[in-house]
Amino acid sequence: MQQPALKIQSLNHYYGKGVLQKQTLLDINLEIGAGEFVIITGQSGSGKTTLLSLIGGLRSVQSGSIQFLGQELSGASQQKLTKLRRQIGYIFQSHNLLGFLTAQQNVQMAAQVNNNISMQAARSRSQTILQAVGLGDRLNYYPENLSGGQKQRIAIARALVNQPKLVLADEPTASLDSTSGRAVVELMQHLAQEQMCTIVMVTHDNRILDVADRIIHMEDGRLSYNNSLTPARLSRQFESNT
Ligand SMILES: Nc1ncnc2c1ncn2[C@@H]1O[C@H](COP(=O)(O)OP(=O)(O)OP(=O)(O)O)[C@@H](O)[C@H]1O
16 A cells, blocks of 8 residues: 555644643644645634644654654754755745745745755746746735735745645635635645645635635544545546546
């Protein structure tokens, strides 16, 4: 069987110390396949962002195990975590673009930070990916002159420019109207399929759930159900069988 992109076993997480300690994640067990698009839903405070940040190597694993492409995150050195993070693209609700850089410079900088590639190659790669997200005519625009949906598309381009194996997205459509939100997730779905990239997305946005292969629900720090047959998965299975 193909190695899963993510394998999470007996994961627990706590905030605070002593009598103030509070358990936020309880015995999470989960496998996510390569190229799978998984959406995590759940009420505010149920632990979604904590889980995402642990998967992304942005927090230390306290108890249990997370394997990303067979590599253990628990107890990993900073050097190893930095290397693993380079294979992950992050997209957050606030796109965190740098206002003094153009669309193209924002993406190019990500390409240059993560790779030992020439400035020329980084420029060309950032132009190509911005064209792919439909912003070929906005390369030299500053974020303040672009719409929310366009800024989020730059954030997607930035997350995907290094062809990561995994994209983690936390509420990427929260600040968008429904049309732009839908366009943004469909674009992620499309690009990720092209690059065989796994996506784990946290969202409260019920209008976009159908793009996922699997929807995972969290409740009070636990996975409460694991629905594996979404319409997107059924149609992908159908396409691969025909
Ligand atoms: N840095 C922190 N220190 C202490 N407690 C925290 C910290 N971050 C989160 N928590 C608590 O852990 C629990 C889970 O938070 P988390 O942000 O993971 O939930 P969430 O499901 O992503 O919520 P939301 O949908 O509101 O973003 C909450 O009770 C929260 O108050």
